[in-house]
Amino acid sequence: AQTVTQSQPEMSVQEAETVTLSCTYDTSESNYYLFWYKQPPSRQMILVIRQEAYKQQNATENRFSVNFQKAAKSFSLKISDSQLGDTAMYFCAFNPTGTASKLTFGTGTRLQVTL
Amino acid sequence: GAVVSQHPSRVICKSGTSVKIECRSLDFQATTMFWYRQFPKKSLMLMATSNEGSKATYEQGVEKDKFLINHASLTLSTLTVTSAHPEDSSFYICSAGDIGYGYTFGSGTRLTVV
Numbered sequence: 001a002q003t004v005t006q007s008q009p010e011m012s013v014q015e016a017e018t019v020t021l022s023c024t025y026d027t028s029e030s031n032y033y034l035f036w037y038k039q040p041p042s043r044q045m046i047l048v049i050r051q052e053a054y055k056q057q058n059a060t061e062n063r064f065s066v067n068f069q070k071a072a073k074s075f076s077l078k079i080s081d082s083q084l085g086d087t088a089m090y091f092c093a094f095n096p097t098g099t100a101s102k103l104t105f106g107t108g109t110r111l112q113v114t115l
Numbered sequence: 116g117a118v119v120s121q122h123p124s125r126v127i128c129k130s131g132t133s134v135k136i137e138c139r140s141l142d143f144q145a146t147t148m149f150w151y152r153q154f155p156k157k158s159l160m161l162m163a164t165s166n167e168g169s170k171a172t173y174e175q176g177v178e179k180d181k182f183l184i185n186h187a188s189l190t191l192s193t194l195t196v197t198s199a200h201p202e203d204s205s206f207y208i209c210s211a212g213d214i215g216y217g218y219t220f221g222s223g224t225r226l227t228v229v
Contacts, residue, residue, distance in 0.1 A: 033214060033215070035217050043153075043208075043222075043223050044222050044223070045159075045208065045210070047217040047219075050216070050217050089156075091158060091159070095214050102149060102161055105158045106158065107158050108157075
């Protein structure tokens with residue numbers, strides 16, 4: 001069974017600063033997908049970024065980037081130039097490659113962006 | 116991109132009654148949909164996997180007779196909470212899509228049983 005661990009229940013960052021959210025996972029699979037989802041106060045789950053395990057290059061989406069360390073089973077999210085709208089719950093998620101397979105979520109990190 | 120519509124967004128029902136929540140894929144066909152439950156400030160807990168044309172697969176500890184799932188078409192899955200009780204009050208979310216691109220989530224349903 002896969003497990004996903006987010007060790008930071010809450011974090012705070014000032015507007016325009018950079019923050020990194022941690023995520024580690026455990027699996028015996030050799031190929032899989034990793035995701036970061038954002039859940040703002042509206043509670044709508046929004047995909048932030050995805051990473052395929054067989055790709056060594058770290059994924060980047062505008063101000064969001066990941067540091068994927070496959071050997072260490074680590075998948076951290078870096079948010080640059082933080083904005084007030086980034087305030088949300090962030091969930092790391094794992095999925096083994098394959099059709100219609102379910103996501104395993106971490107416990108989440110609550111990020112507060114302050115002025 | 117893939118759009119998943121979930122209705123209603125909020126529902127209040129009396130204890131002992133049943134309530135149905137709909138999850139629709141608007142611009143794609145979904146042979147599989149997922150139903151989650153989320154408690155305040157907690158992560159998403161997978162309840163069941165809904166399979167078009169066949170029985171749903173429930174996670175351990177989820178009561179099949181209380182949480183009825185029907186996936187009768189490629190674009191619609193429904194979750195019916197039967198004989199609802201206050202402890203069933205929660206936030207329910209569905210999802211569907213292509214795992215290669217990340218699943219899309221519905222906007223969720225806040226159920227309150229009084």
